[in-house]
Amino acid sequence: MAGRNHLYIPGPTNVPHEVLSAMHAPMEDHRSPKFPAIFKPLLEDMKKVFRTEKGQCFIFPATGTAGWEIALTNTLNPGDKVIIYRFGQFSHLWAEMAKRLGFDVEIHQETWGKGIPLDKLEARLKEDKNHEIKAVLATHNETATGVTSDIAGVRKALDAAGHPALLFVDGVSSIASLDFRMDEWGVDGAISGSQKGFMLPAGGAFLCFSQKALKATETSQYPRCFLDLRDQMNQNKDGYTPYTPALPILYGLRKALDLLLEEGMDNVYARHHRLAEGTRRAIAAWGMKLCAHPGFESNTVSAVVVPEDKDAREVISTAFNKYNLSLGAGLSELSGKVFRIGHVGDMNDVSMLGAFAGVEMAMLDCGFDIKPGSGVAAAVEYYRSTEK
Numbered sequence: 001m002a003g004r005n006h007l008y009i010p011g012p013t014n015v016p017h018e019v020l021s022a023m024h025a026p027m028e029d030h031r032s033p034k035f036p037a038i039f040k041p042l043l044e045d046m047k048k049v050f051r052t053e054k055g056q057c058f059i060f061p062a063t064g065t066a067g068w069e070i071a072l073t074n075t076l077n078p079g080d081k082v083i084i085y086r087f088g089q090f091s092h093l094w095a096e097m098a099k100r101l102g103f104d105v106e107i108h109q110e111t112w113g114k115g116i117p118l119d120k121l122e123a124r125l126k127e128d129k130n131h132e133i134k135a136v137l138a139t140h141n142e143t144a145t146g147v148t149s150d151i152a153g154v155r156k157a158l159d160a161a162g163h164p165a166l167l168f169v170d171g172v173s174s175i176a177s178l179d180f181r182m183d184e185w186g187v188d189g190a191i192s193g194s195q196k197g198f199m200l201p202a203g204g205a206f207l208c209f210s211q212k213a214l215k216a217t218e219t220s221q222y223p224r225c226f227l228d229l230r231d232q233m234n235q236n237k238d239g240y241t242p243y244t245p246a247l248p249i250l251y252g253l254r255k256a257l258d259l260l261l262e263e264g265m266d267n268v269y270a271r272h273h274r275l276a277e278g279t280r281r282a283i284a285a286w287g288m289k290l291c292a293h294p295g296f297e298s299n300t301v302s303a304v305v306v307p308e309d310k311d312a313r314e315v316i317s318t319a320f321n322k323y324n325l326s327l328g329a330g331l332s333e334l335s336g337k338v339f340r341i342g343h344v345g346d347m348n349d350v351s352m353l354g355a356f357a358g359v360e361m362a363m364l365d366c367g368f369d370i371k372p373g374s375g376v377a378a379a380v381e382y383y384r385s386t387e388k
């Protein structure tokens with residue numbers, strides 16, 4: 001098929017040309033005296049994206065899933081109690097991981113479409129007088145449902161309860177695209193990955209830990225080796241890594257950080273909000289609804305609920321086979337019920353309008369009762385009338 005594939009899944013996201021070019025470079029000796037000059041500034045500049053001065057950043061040749069494991073196994077002890085609210089496939093997988101790793105996981109089921117219930121969390125933390133809960137696992141942006149939780153609110157709940165639990169945040173599909181504040185929100189472990197807001201291929205787990213979390217690595221008896229933060233700390237202080245780093249990811253990250261910081265993080269958040277709002281206007285004009293309940297809408301991904309007599313999988317396969325447009329699938333219990341439009345990373349007005357046009361064609365082909373051009377028109381008006 002002529003023309004490029006149009007990628008609108010919420011990860012991997014589109015990699016900007018400048019980043020692709022930066023990755024296309026010869027390999028080098030990662031133990032050479034020149035390497036720290038590449039590596040150290042990456043760890044420093046990443047702090048500006050996580051918004052921390054007190055925390056310490058880490059890069060593992062891995063993915064976000066490893067980040068979940070790194071947070072848990074470096075700071076806790078086997079059998080420790082952790083609490084998690086489950087409201088989508090990613091919070092589900094993190095909870096399952098914690099179980100498989102031998103932690104005592106207190107799982108609270110929430111409606112898929114809502115986020116962390118702050119009042120319930122606060123009540124539960126207040127009830128835990130003996131501080132048996134050692135960590136709160138919070139999914140900032142549930143990519144499966146397009147739901148964003150209020151992490152500042154989670155911190156407030158912990159503080160209101162005077163609870164010392166560590167706060168671990170899955171920011172894989174939020175950090176570098178949605179407002180995130182490591183220090184201000186008192187996050188102890190922030191977990192991200194290269195292939196979403198950072199606009200890189202998968203292959204980098206990008207993490208940040210507070211001093212409190214780093215202190216906990218000293219008392220953690222959990223067996224660990226490849227994912228041991230202490231080995232990273234020992235080597236990172238001199239600008240090296242305990243094993244071979246994924247060099248192309250590092251070269252790409254240099255460029256991606258330059259692009260993000262040049263745009264300015266507040267502008268990056270505002271752009272994602274604006275592009276997402278246009279998407280929501282288009283969806284409303286089609287007469288369709290988000291999976292996300294009001295107040296929880298994500299600015300990086302929209303999960304669109306199809307009418308009950310329709311199968312979202314058909315929309316996705318038509319979009320791909322006929323129009324070379326890749327949409328996100330409904331995961332697990334949402335399979336067939338939603339398709340997802342990713343609006344994260346290297347996107348602008350016209351790239352979003354292309355997605356809406358393609359989605360309209362695919363939905364019309366699948367017999368949806370929508371007016372051709374209605375979603376595009378709503379977004380055109382919104383984008384034209386709002387400041388970048």
Ligand SMILES: *Cc1c(COP(=O)(O)O)cnc(C)c1O
Nearest residue numbers: 063064065090141143172173193
């Ligand atoms: C993508 C994603 C992950 C998983 O990351 P991998 O890089 O695939 O391991 C975890 N959490 C959230 C919220 C995600 O969007």
